Amino acid sequence: MAPKAILFDLDNTLTHRALSIDRYAERFLHEFKIEIAEADTRQISHLIGRIDNGGYLRPESEYSSIREAVGYTLAQELKWTGPVDPKRLITHWMDHFPSAAVEMPGASAMVQALHRKGIAMGVISNGAEHSRRQTLAALPFGETIETMICSEACGIAKPRSEIFHLGAQALGVRPEHCWFVGDHPQNDYLGATAAGMLAVWLSGFHPWPASITPAERSIKTLEGLLDMLAT
Known part of the structure; x- marks a missing residue:
């Protein structure tokens, strides 16, 4: 019936979601490129995708949410030219990832x-x-x-x-x-x-x-x- x-x-x-992450990575790099020593959108997408896990926080994660995991991972694993506050990256994810939807x-x-x-x-x-x-x-x-x-x-x-x-x-x-x-x-x-x-x-x-x-x-x-x- x-x-x-x-x-x-x-x-x-x-x-x-993976294509949305790719789109978000482009915006992220555009806005933070002068603060990052070495990075490209593929690397950023890979880092986020690994942590994001299709929108499901991994059971073994030390973080309480995907947004927290993404922010801290980008802060720790990208080569920044100076100190970066993970909370700033968490806010950027929250503000801009939804509108990057594909x-x-x-x-x-x-x-x-x-x-x-x-x-x-x-x-x-x-x-x-x-x-x-x-x-x-x-x-x-x-x-x-x-x-x-x-x-x-x-x-x-x-x-x-x-x-x-x-x-x-x-x-x-x-x-x-x-x-x-x-x-x-x-x-x-x-x-x-x-x-x-x-x-x-x-x-x-x-x-x-x-x-x-x-x-x-x-x-x-x-x-x-x-x-x-x-x-």
Whole structure:
């Protein structure tokens, strides 16, 4: 049965986080180049990507957040011409990374096609309210997305069922009439399934755990979601 609404994860679903980091690295180097002795955008992107881990803080990290890890790593591992305050770099990341968002290939065409079909769309994302909304606003289709549910604002994070139910409620539909698309096996696919939604896994970003039964529905590109709707 065709869905009345489709909810999406944000990072590595509607946005391509690695490409967004590449774009941010260009801005970072442009603004700090006179303070850095040796660096290029590739090096900066590599450092951030290693720490960012697809938007998930590594369990062994000594830092409490990705923004903190990024700021301190850039301060410690780049060759600065003088002392640099990591807090300054953390603030720069918070202020400018969301607006560097690059859409996932095919996202605009998919959103437009779903809109023409009359399917309501929303986003459910773990993260800070301000950065999530900045990221969505930076995307060319951001205004077409009808609702944004952020874990910081509601005090509930994926994979808990309640946050998925909030998304369905915001779009005025029952969970069983919603599809959810995301890249993370546990937070997105299993979380949405447990909440009573039809879940679709976007593969290629997080490996599927061997201990979990393979996803019944998966796509490699967002175009695949439109193919799924057509069947």
